[in-house]
Amino acid sequence: MNEYRIDDLARASGVSVRNVRVYQDRGLLPPPRKVGRTGWYNDDHLARLELIGRMLDRGYTFVTISELLTAARYGLEVKDVLENDDPGVLRNPDWPGARLSMDDLREKFGDEATEANIARGVELDVIAPLGEDFTVTNPKFLKTAEVLHGSGMSLADILEQNAAVRRDLADVAARFVSVVADRYLAKDGEELELDEETVTEVVNLVNRIKPLAHDTVSILFAEAMESEIAKALHKAAAQLGATPSEDSQAS
Template identity: 35%
Template sequence: MAADGGQGAGPSGERAGDEQTGPREYRMEELARLAGITVRTLRFYRERKLIPPPRREGRIAWYDDHHLARLRTISALLERGHTLNGIAELAEALDQGRDVADLLGVGAPTEEEPVRLTPEELAARFDGEVTPENLAAALDLGYLGTDGDEIVHISRRLLEVSSALVREGIPLAEVLTAGRRVREHADALAEIFTDLILRHAPEEDLRRLRPLARSVVEAELSLALDRRSRKEE
């Protein structure tokens, strides 16, 4: 019998298919069955480093739910037309991305709602546009972070606007480039209002007064768009 094959007792003494109180672990055959692929395909994915190495216990390889999630993601991305080379590059970009704790810092944004996504859910929102280059750009911007097998987008509003722009035919690469430019202006505006408030109010008032700053920016942007529209007419 091969070292990776067959059903057997896990580290706890229970069989891999039995109910366990701790994290599930699987032998190769069971993992392949649950993922809907052949053992040969699983070995191929492992050789291509599309999944992380299993935990070794002597000659026995144990896989867990993270491996299962990755395999299901690979199948979903293949169905959407991604190549194995592209999936490998996406996996590498994610593995090199920032952890969600680094992305959010000591806590979640005060007004923006983070969104958790699987890689296939992200691909579905930006069908055909989730390339390694775009993923790396989003990770570098701090829009995305990783948390195990999930991706975390820092802002539901930004996610929805970005996907809406892509649905309108604007390439995601250009949306991300625009986002980087907007980030620079937003940082400058935040500095203006922070300095203004702190010159005339205690620091603890900064969060309370921030809606006023946001309203000014929204109104000025609306007026600026009006002016731009008139120039284009």
């Protein structure tokens, strides 16, 4: 993938440097990869600028472009944006930044939308207080919690499972980071010596590892899920085939 300084990106896209910065400030263009004081853009930024240009030519406003790009990112449809009666504010709970009232939470989780569970959700960064309402900071988990709660699982248990998974993932992240840290960082008690070239190499390596680590974990998790589902189905089949006395002994 090609990389560009902001001047190079502006020339390649036909957009002025000023407008590149404006689009970035408005949240339409993702920030560049930083190496020291230099920001590096890539072909994805170039494609995004071309898309923004086409949308502006068709008369879309910055607000509408932002909402449509957000909808596309989270797999939503254009109608989800057009049916929003409050332009500029994301109210679909599947979107980050959506605003939920206490009544909304009670509608989703019933009597389990207690102060204790809500406080735990805030602690786990699922929702965040906003005056008397809340904003959604983790829409995918909120949706998962709603589905699990609808199947009969308690909200408190769902939140605790979230906390446990976070702890497990922190260990996974530490393993990936240690691949870089063990190679470049000094051991305890030793003096750290890094020149500018090595620092740049470390930053580049970390930026390359992040998406690869994400994809690797996603693949391994999908494989693990299939394995665990198979085990659960096998256990259910065995229990269905067991006689009452065998079943009681197994339990």
